[in-house]
Amino acid sequence: MTPDAAEALLEALGSKKAGQSGVWMRGPCPLARWLHKSGKDTNPSFGLMIEEGSIPHFHCFTCESGSLSHLLQIIEFRNQQTPGVFHGDLNKAREIVELAESELPLLPAYSEFGQQQKKVFEELPTYFLDTFKPVTMVPRAMKYCLHRGFTLPEIYKHDLRYDLERDMLVFPYWDVFDRFAGLRGRKITLPDEVPGFAVGHHDYIVNKVNNSGFVFYNEQALNLPGPVVLVEGQTDCIKVARIWPKTVANLTAKPIMAKVQKLGQTDGVILLLDGDESGRNGTEKFVHLLSFLDIKYLPVFLPWDPSTGVKSDPDSIGPEWLVNKFGELGILS
Numbered sequence: 266m267t268p269d270a271a272e273a274l275l276e277a278l279g280s281k282k283a284g285q286s287g288v289w290m291r292g293p294c295p296l297a298r299w300l301h302k303s304g305k306d307t308n309p310s311f312g313l314m315i316e317e318g319s320i321p322h323f324h325c326f327t328c329e330s331g332s333l334s335h336l337l338q339i340i341e342f343r344n345q346q347t348p349g350v351f352h353g354d355l356n357k358a359r360e361i362v363e364l365a366e367s368e369l370p371l372l373p374a375y376s377e378f379g380q381q382q383k384k385v386f387e388e389l390p391t392y393f394l395d396t397f398k399p400v401t402m403v404p405r406a407m408k409y410c411l412h413r414g415f416t417l418p419e420i421y422k423h424d425l426r427y428d429l430e431r432d433m434l435v436f437p438y439w440d441v442f443d444r445f446a447g448l449r450g451r452k453i454t455l456p457d458e459v460p461g462f463a464v465g466h467h468d469y470i471v472n473k474v475n476n477s478g479f480v481f482y483n484e485q486a487l488n489l490p491g492p493v494v495l496v497e498g499q500t501d502c503i504k505v506a507r508i509w510p511k512t513v514a515n516l517t518a519k520p521i522m523a524k525v526q527k528l529g530q531t532d533g534v535i536l537l538l539d540g541d542e543s544g545r546n547g548t549e550k551f552v553h554l555l556s557f558l559d560i561k562y563l564p565v566f567l568p569w570d571p572s573t574g575v576k577s578d579p580d581s582i583g584p585e586w587l588v589n590k591f592g593e594l595g596i597l598s
Contacts, residue, residue: 266321266365271313274333274361278340279353283309288316289324295336298350299343300328314522320558321365322522330519331550332557333362387474388444397426397435397448406434409453413580419503423483433467436499438482441527446480447471449499449516468516479523482514492533492561492596495551497544501579505537508587509596518547520554533561535594540567541576565590 266274271290272282278295285291294311298304310326313333324330329339337358344351400406400420406427410420426435426448433450440446450467468477481487482499489511496502502514511531515524518538528534536551538544548564555562567577579587591597 266313266315268315270361270365271315274313274358274365277354277358277361278336279351280311285315286312288314290315294325294327295353296325296328296339296343299339299347320522320526321362322554329550331553333365334557335553337362338553386440386446386476386479387472389447389471389474389476391445393471394424394426394437394445394448397428400425400427400434403427403429405432405453405455409434409455412456413500415503423503431467435469436482438480438499439485440476440480441484441487443485446476446484447474449477449482451500477516478521481524481527482516484513484527486511486513487527487531490532492535492563493528493531494535494537495528496537496579497539497547498578498580501537501539504584505579505587508584509591518543520547520551522554525551525554525558525560528555529558529560531560533563535596536562536564537567537579539576539578540569540582542571544576544578545569563594565594 268285268290275282275290275292275295280292280295282290283292289312291309291312293306293309294301296311297306306327312324314320314322314324321333322331323333323336329336337355340351340353340358341355344355398406400410401417406425410425415425424437426437427433428435428450431450432453434453436449436451438446438449448469448471450469452465452467468475483502483506486506487493491511494505494509494512496505496512496514497518498516499514502512506512515521534551534555536548538547538551544567548566552562552564567579567582569576588597
């Protein structure tokens with residue numbers, strides 16, 4: 266999307282250009298009147314992607330993100346519920362969006378992703394791994410791994426490490442080309458311990474680089490045949506991969522364009538996010554973005570009772586439930 270088109274779209278949506286930060290044109294969020302607590306966006310948190318050759322999309326740090334078509338769908342739906350609140354020009358906005366989306370570039374093959382990601386991905390030095398001891402050398406870390414149900418082959422396969430300073434189990438991860446991408450830490454709490462108030466997860470920044478927004482955990486599995494199962498966390502990934510090896514973890518419930526584009530090279534995506542409000546909202550966002558990119562998908566909803574607040578995830582649901590569900594989907598046949 267060109268800067269001129271982005272500025273025209275902001276005006277058609279009742280917003281206006283507030284500045285430009287790199288490949289983003291910023292402005293007050295057009296969804297603020299409905300989705301922001303104050304009903305306003307006085308400190309613009311909304312942006313339109315204007316990088317040449319990129320897939321047009323929007324992102325608001327307060328409420329929503331996704332394709333431009335998704336943005337218009339939200340506005341149209343909300344406008345029907347509260348007529349007279351929207352003061353933009355939807356017809357003009359549709360014209361701009363249709364033109365922008367008609368000029369979508371073809372998704373590159375894996376071999377081209379390295380070039381496309383030069384601005385966002387930076388391979389990390391593998392020697393940084395040696396700053397953390399292997400789990401097998403630390404009794405406390407091994408005890409936690411066994412408590413979480415990890416097998417010794419899984420510990421070796423995923424090269425699990427231990428961070429003494431933070432008392433965390435460390436999960437290294439690599440991209441689809443086997444380039445070292447980063448590490449995600451998880452706070453250790455054994456069954457006889459009271460959970461502390463420390464942050465449960467930690468993304469390690471190496472040489473000012475954090476690739477968690479561009480690489481899935483267990484991303485090498487994308488090279489396997491068949492559809493890919495997408496879960497949220499690395500523990501979920503390890504457990505589900507026992508049943509379906511082509512499983513990756515998003516490391517968050519929200520879709521990120523740089524990652525989702527890679528899924529276009531697979532035979533489809535099975536969404537298996539956590540059974541809670543965050544997981545359901547994340548599934549909805551993935552569905553919108555995958556639909557926009559014309560990637561086949563199938564959402565699988567884990568049991569969840571909002572009245573009790575009890576959640577389920579692929580780690581806790583158990584292998585029997587997963588085997589039955591995957592059997593119903595036909596991917597185990």
